[in-house]
Amino acid sequence: MNSRAIALPIGRLLILISLMMIIPAITDMFAHNADWQIFLVCAILVGGFGLLTSIACQGQGRPQNFREAILFVNTAWLVFSFAGAVPMWASELNISFTDAFFESASGLTTTGSTILTGIETLPPGILLWRALLQWIGGIGVVSLAIWLLPSLRVSGNQLFALETSETATKPYGRIAPFLFRLLFLYSYLSVSCCLLYLACGMTLFDAVVHAMTTVSTGGFSTSDASFGQFQGLSVYWVATVFMLASSVPFLYLIRSFENRRFEFDVQILLLFVLITTGAFGVLYFERFVVHDTPFHMLTLAVFNVVSVVSTTGYGANDYLQFGAPVIAIFFVLTFFGGCAGSTSGGFKMFRIAVLLSYIRVLLQRMVRPHRVIAPKYHGKRISISILEGTFVFAVLYSATFVLFAVFYLFLQMNLETALSASATALANVGPGIGDIIGPAGNFQNLPDAAKWLLAIQMILGRLEILGGLLLFTPDFWRER
Amino acid sequence: MNSRAIALPIGRLLILISLMMIIPAITDMFAHNADWQIFLVCAILVGGFGLLTSIACQGQGRPQNFREAILFVNTAWLVFSFAGAVPMWASELNISFTDAFFESASGLTTTGSTILTGIETLPPGILLWRALLQWIGGIGVVSLAIWLLPSLRVSGNQLFALETSETATKPYGRIAPFLFRLLFLYSYLSVSCCLLYLACGMTLFDAVVHAMTTVSTGGFSTSDASFGQFQGLSVYWVATVFMLASSVPFLYLIRSFENRRFEFDVQILLLFVLITTGAFGVLYFERFVVHDTPFHMLTLAVFNVVSVVSTTGYGANDYLQFGAPVIAIFFVLTFFGGCAGSTSGGFKMFRIAVLLSYIRVLLQRMVRPHRVIAPKYHGKRISISILEGTFVFAVLYSATFVLFAVFYLFLQMNLETALSASATALANVGPGIGDIIGPAGNFQNLPDAAKWLLAIQMILGRLEILGGLLLFTPDFWRER
Ligand SMILES: [K+]
Ligand SMILES: [K+]
Numbered sequence: 001m002n003s004r005a006i007a008l009p010i011g012r013l014l015i016l017i018s019l020m021m022i023i024p025a026i027t028d029m030f031a032h033n034a035d036w037q038i039f040l041v042c043a044i045l046v047g048g049f050g051l052l053t054s055i056a057c058q059g060q061g062r063p064q065n066f067r068e069a070i071l072f073v074n075t076a077w078l079v080f081s082f083a084g085a086v087p088m089w090a091s092e093l094n095i096s097f098t099d100a101f102f103e104s105a106s107g108l109t110t111t112g113s114t115i116l117t118g119i120e121t122l123p124p125g126i127l128l129w130r131a132l133l134q135w136i137g138g139i140g141v142v143s144l145a146i147w148l149l150p151s152l153r154v155s156g157n158q159l160f161a162l163e164t165s166e167t168a169t170k171p172y173g174r175i176a177p178f179l180f181r182l183l184f185l186y187s188y189l190s191v192s193c194c195l196l197y198l199a200c201g202m203t204l205f206d207a208v209v210h211a212m213t214t215v216s217t218g219g220f221s222t223s224d225a226s227f228g229q230f231q232g233l234s235v236y237w238v239a240t241v242f243m244l245a246s247s248v249p250f251l252y253l254i255r256s257f258e259n260r261r262f263e264f265d266v267q268i269l270l271l272f273v274l275i276t277t278g279a280f281g282v283l284y285f286e287r288f289v290v291h292d293t294p295f296h297m298l299t300l301a302v303f304n305v306v307s308v309v310s311t312t313g314y315g316a317n318d319y320l321q322f323g324a325p326v327i328a329i330f331f332v333l334t335f336f337g338g339c340a341g342s343t344s345g346g347f348k349m350f351r352i353a354v355l356l357s358y359i360r361v362l363l364q365r366m367v368r369p370h371r372v373i374a375p376k377y378h379g380k381r382i383s384i385s386i387l388e389g390t391f392v393f394a395v396l397y398s399a400t401f402v403l404f405a406v407f408y409l410f411l412q413m414n415l416e417t418a419l420s421a422s423a424t425a426l427a428n429v430g431p432g433i434g435d436i437i438g439p440a441g442n443f444q445n446l447p448d449a450a451k452w453l454l455a456i457q458m459i460l461g462r463l464e465i466l467g468g469l470l471l472f473t474p475d476f477w478r479e480r
Numbered sequence: 481m482n483s484r485a486i487a488l489p490i491g492r493l494l495i496l497i498s499l500m501m502i503i504p505a506i507t508d509m510f511a512h513n514a515d516w517q518i519f520l521v522c523a524i525l526v527g528g529f530g531l532l533t534s535i536a537c538q539g540q541g542r543p544q545n546f547r548e549a550i551l552f553v554n555t556a557w558l559v560f561s562f563a564g565a566v567p568m569w570a571s572e573l574n575i576s577f578t579d580a581f582f583e584s585a586s587g588l589t590t591t592g593s594t595i596l597t598g599i600e601t602l603p604p605g606i607l608l609w610r611a612l613l614q615w616i617g618g619i620g621v622v623s624l625a626i627w628l629l630p631s632l633r634v635s636g637n638q639l640f641a642l643e644t645s646e647t648a649t650k651p652y653g654r655i656a657p658f659l660f661r662l663l664f665l666y667s668y669l670s671v672s673c674c675l676l677y678l679a680c681g682m683t684l685f686d687a688v689v690h691a692m693t694t695v696s697t698g699g700f701s702t703s704d705a706s707f708g709q710f711q712g713l714s715v716y717w718v719a720t721v722f723m724l725a726s727s728v729p730f731l732y733l734i735r736s737f738e739n740r741r742f743e744f745d746v747q748i749l750l751l752f753v754l755i756t757t758g759a760f761g762v763l764y765f766e767r768f769v770v771h772d773t774p775f776h777m778l779t780l781a782v783f784n785v786v787s788v789v790s791t792t793g794y795g796a797n798d799y800l801q802f803g804a805p806v807i808a809i810f811f812v813l814t815f816f817g818g819c820a821g822s823t824s825g826g827f828k829m830f831r832i833a834v835l836l837s838y839i840r841v842l843l844q845r846m847v848r849p850h851r852v853i854a855p856k857y858h859g860k861r862i863s864i865s866i867l868e869g870t871f872v873f874a875v876l877y878s879a880t881f882v883l884f885a886v887f888y889l890f891l892q893m894n895l896e897t898a899l900s901a902s903a904t905a906l907a908n909v910g911p912g913i914g915d916i917i918g919p920a921g922n923f924q925n926l927p928d929a930a931k932w933l934l935a936i937q938m939i940l941g942r943l944e945i946l947g948g949l950l951l952f953t954p955d956f957w958r959e960r
Contacts (some may be wrong), residue, residue: 071736328889328898332882355875360953362872366946367547367955391871392842395835398878402812411809415896418808466846473840475847 006072008057010079016049017083018043020132024087028125035091035125042087070470073144077459081105084133091126098448105455107133108342109462110141112219112313112430113454114438115444120223124205130220131212138343139186140215141462142178142250145341185254189215193242200235214242217343219313219430225304226315226439233296236303236316247271247310247338266378267339267349271309274349278305278333282319285326308333311344313430315439327433334423334432335401345428345461349399352389354382396465401426404457411450421450425457486552488537490559494530497563498523500612504567515571515605522567528952542940550950553624557939561585564613572608577930585935587613589942590823592620592699592793592910593917593934595924600703604685610700611692618696618823619666621942622730623659625821655850665734669695673722680715694722697823699793699910706795706919707783711795716783716796725792727751727818746820746858747829754829757786758813762799791824793910795919807913814903814912815881825908825941827877834862834870857917876945881906884937890929901930905937 017260025039063069084104089097099115104466107130113263116122143351194211198204206222213220223229227236245253256262282301290297300316307314358375364379365373375382401422408418413436420432431439436446443451462469470476508516543549564584569577579595586593587610596602674691678684686702693700703709707716725733728748736742736946762781770777780796787794788810800807817826838855845853855862881902888898893916900912911919916926923931940948950956 013521209922324892324894325890327895328886331895332886359872359875362868363946363950363953364955366950367953388842391875392839394875394878395839395871398874406808410805414804415807415811415899419895419899466843470843470846473843473847477845 005068006075007053009063009072010076011050011053011057013076014046014053014083016050017080017318018045018047018050021046021087021129023132024125024129027128031124033123033125035087035123038090039087039099039125042090046083046086058080067476069147070476071466073192073463073467074459074471077105077108077462080108081455081459084108084129087129088126090124093126096196096448098451099444100397102443102445102451103130104454105458106131106430107218107220107363108137108140109458110134110137110216110218110311110345110463111425111428111458113214113424113432113443113458114220114430115451117224117442117443117444118230119221120225127205127220127222131209131218133221134216134218135190136214138218138246139183141343141345142182142186142341146178146182146251169281174319181254182250183255185250186215189242189245193238196242197235200230200238201232202230202235208221210239211242212346213310214239215246215343217243217246217310217312217338217345217428219307221314228315228317230457233299236299239314240303243306243310243312243314244271244275246312247342247344248337250343251341252339257284262335264378265339266353269339270349270353273311274336275302275305278309278329281329282322282326285322286319289322304330305333308429309336310338311346311427311429313424315431318439320433320438324350331420331423334420334427334429337427347394347427350377351390351393353377354386355394356389357382358390393466395463396469397426400457400460400465404453407453408450411447413446413450421446421454423455425454426461428458428461482548484537485543486548486555487533489543489552490556491530491533491537493556493560494526494533494563497560497616498525498527498530501526501567501609501614501856503612504605504609507608508603511604513603515567515603518570519567519605519609522570526563526566536843544700547956549627550947550956553943553947554939554951557585557588557942561588561935561939564588564609567609568606572603573606576928578931579924582923582931582935583610584613585938587698587700588617588620588906589789589938590614590617590696590698590825591905591908591938591941592693593904593912593923593938594700595920595922595931597704597924599701600705600709600954607685607689607700607702611689611698614696614698614700615670615692618698618726619663621823622662622666622821624892624942624947626662626731631832648923653772661734662730665730665737666695669722669725673718676718677715677721680710680718681712682710682715690719691722695726696721697723697790697792697818697825697908699787701794708795708797713779716779720783720786720792723786723792723794724751724755726792727790727822727824729819729821730823731821733956744858745819746833750829750833751818754813754816755782755785755789758789758809761809761844762802762806765802766799768904769802784810785813788909789816790818791907791909793904795911798919800913800918811900811903811913812909814900814909817907827874827907830857831870831873833857833876834866837862838870873944873946876949877906880937880940882944884933887933888930891927893926893930900938901926901934905934908938908941 017310021039021043025036025043028036028039030033060104063072066440081101081104084107085097085100087415088103089095089100093116095115102115112134119127180326193214194207197207197210202210209220209222212218221227225237248271249265252265252268279301282305283297286297286301290300303314303316304319319330336352337348338344340348340350354375354377357377361373361375364371375387404426405418408421409415414434416434417432417436420434424430424432424437431437435441443454446454501519503732505516505519505523509518543552561581561584564587565577565580568583569575574597575595580868582595582777592614599607673694674687677687677690682690689700689702692698701707707719727747728751732745732748759781762785763777766777767783770780783794783796784799799810815827816832817828818824820828820830834855834857837857841853841855844851856865884906885898885902886903889895893901894914896914897912897916899915901917904910904917911917915921917923923934926934
């Protein structure tokens with residue numbers, strides 16, 4: 001294993017992070033907030049460290065094989081979470097390093113769980129920094145899904161017959177030209193979202209922050225009330241549309257833009273079925289509690305359901321007051337997530353499609369053992385390696401959920417909080433259910449050990465579990 | 481589909497049930513309890529109905545193909561649950577038919593959840609009848625695992641290289657000679673257990689009832705206090721040994737008896753690892769609450785853990801008072817279950833072994849793509865069909881658990897009760913956690929709809945889900 005080939009790209013990305021820190025520094029300087037010096041000093045420190053690393057490892061290339069790639073990705077998430085935590089820890093927020101790391105990891109993984117309260121009173125630099133972490137995390141997640149995860153056989157990108165299919169089948173190949181198109185689409189979505197938010201009456205600052213946390217399905221906001229701070233329904237629909245757009249495969253979006261036509265995709269269909277079912281369920285029980293116009297109630301129901309399914313985690317109102325069945329709906333929706341190759345997290349729709357097709361075929365085979373039937377996705381036969389990858393992921397996803405829930409129970413959380421915390425961190429959704437970590441609660445009140453475990457679980461969720469788990473197998477570290 | 485070939489064995493089994501009813505009739509007659517007439521009338525009615533069915537379908541043979549076998553098994557569980565419910569409904573218990581059906585299904589599936597309170601005040605006939613339902617249910621479950629489930633590729637019996645392997649690979653073949661040995665072993669275990677209970681100071685009646693509900697891993701008792709009614713620790717150890725014996729594959733027990741030597745089996749090893757880990761966990765937290773001799777505390781911890789893992793569900797004390805971590809341990813233990821081909825339910829150890837081996841191989845393959853590695857069980861390569869069956873079962877098991885938990889949440893149960901009820905019914909354990917359905921609670925307080933759903937879930941658990949699910953596929957009902 002060539003550790004310098006891993007250190008070089010880490011160093012380069014640290015320079016990127018340090019350049020990003022200039023943005024909140026300038027914002028806070030104009031807002032006459034003392035934190036601008038903190039951001040500037042952190043930018044110089046992180047940038048200097050990145051520069052030294054880059055110079056020391058000059059000419060070492062980049063990760064050359066699967067193991068180096070995995071090690072790079074794991075190191076990157078940890079190093080950037082630390083780097084992102086430093087300015088928040090040093091700032092006037094006056095929080096512990098555990099809290100700062102939790103907030104930073106929650107941002108970079110686009111989870112959006114927060115330990116901060118009174119968010120509307122915080123200086124603009126901090127709010128912008130949290131949003132920037134989510135925005136950069138979002139593009140990182142999509143790049144990861146295209147670059148590395150195909151070789152884990154868990155990303156589902158192999159299922160698309162794309163003109164760019166050579167990048168999907170050739171991992172760690174040259175994906176620079178493709179990344180450029182991806183970055184263009186991501187920026188295009190962000191700017192459109194921001195302009196529409198402005199048109200709906202948001203301030204420029206709110207529009208910029210929320211656009212960044214919408215397209216990354218991150219969910220950080222500028223107020224404890226999240227989207228509850230905004231008047232009028234149009235802003236909810238803009239958010240709904242862009243949360244949905246960020247939950248479909250970005251490769252699919254790029255192709256649709258370039259070919260100027262939308263094609264049918266099973267996982268997108270399933271996503272809409274799930275959202276429609278969920279929204280009707282919520283609406284049914286919302287009737288008994290909220291008394292408003294039908295369109296108002298529909299807006300809130302759709303917004304909240306899309307917010308959870310897209311793993312964004314904005315809140316329009318405290319939907320947990322709608323009673324046990326609605327809590328149940330949101331708890332179950334937490335696990336699903338959007339489509340493969342999007343910024344959303346969770347189990348993901350293509351896996352549901354693969355599992356449904358496979359189980360249907362196996363049931364048919366039992367009744368008709370002599371007929372040859374193969375599981376299909378989108379009319380194409382699903383390869384054994386994708387079936388294997390999907391089933392292993394399903395087992396690991398459940399096992400990780402249960403294991404961390406048990407850890408949280410051991411840390412004296414109650415059952416509801418423990419289960420919900422484990423689910424919301426693993427699926428990178430953000431808020432959970434219950435008094436403590438629900439939309440009206442705060443992760444601040446959890447013990448420090450729980451915050452570290454949650455941060456690890458968020459990163460595991462982003463590495464589709466396997467990407468992180470591999471580090472703990474003896475075979476990974478054995479040379480040859 | 482030849483419906484008469486299904487009706488004939490149903491009729492014969494109804495005659496068997498009616499003969500069983502004579503036993504509580506005689507018991508109640510000697511105890512001068514008026515219920516003896518109820519049991520006698522029910523015996524005559526059920527027996528007469530069975531006799532008429534048998535005569536009408538004379539010469540029709542038995543289920544000839546997979547679909548008839550599946551239909552027979554599903555019908556059998558439902559019909560016997562009804563037949564078992566009738567005397568309890570008509571007796572002086574004065575319960576609704578819903579409650580009687582729940583109690584009967586809970587008995588026949590060896591689940592052991594009860595809607596009765598003040599059990600120690602009930603007439604002996606009823607107590608004996610509940611135990612008989614569990615005892616006959618236990619032998620039914622083992623027969624099913626050997627006869628039908630291999631063709632569902634979910635039973636795990638294909639994994640044993642047995643002298644009787646032709647019966648495991650040839651479903652619905654002649655298994656009569658094998659069933660005779662099985663019945664002998666089952667009776668031998670029951671009688672030994674009964675004699676040892678007597679030696680530990682139980683009354684004859686208590687010993688008979690508890691022997692029947694121990695070897696069937698059923699868990700019905702003769703008192704609300706369950707095993708808490710007994711003095712001395714020896715009785716706990718007898719129960720522990722026989723619950724364990726009933727959780728290992730009966731084919732393995734038979735072979736060990738006949739060859740007079742025990743062989744190593746991965747799933748039995750895993751079972752002991754799980755129990756040891758669980759018992760140490762419980763003991764660790766028990767220390768803070770219970771103050772007794774170490775041996776006394778060890779006895780209670782081991783007994784309670786074995787009771788849940790073997791899916792028996794006896795209670796020694798209210799272990800839920802030991803705090804949140806202990807509740808967590810018991811909640812998680814609920815899902816596991818014992819070994820394949822035993823009377824225990826749940827996910828089962830051989831599946832854990834298969835999944836662990838498979839995931840290990842897949843991780844190795846990712847790191848070393850060019851090496852050929854195959855998942856193994858007990859040193860033998862696991863076939864693709866068993867891998868498929870195991871993964872499908874894992875997904876269906878999780879999905880069924882979640883789906884029914886959502887139903888219970890919709891019926892206004894709280895999260896803890898809903899999750900625990902779904903797990904305990906699916907795994908056929910019996911008691912759950914929380915105030916309502918925990919060891920100190922009672923299923924009586926649940927709404928009627930929940931009782932029917934729980935009964936269905938218990939039967940689904942016994943049919944390894946797939947056996948019941950097949951009925952709901954269109955392909956199953958399509959001729960040719
Ligand atoms: K999120
Ligand atoms: K049981």
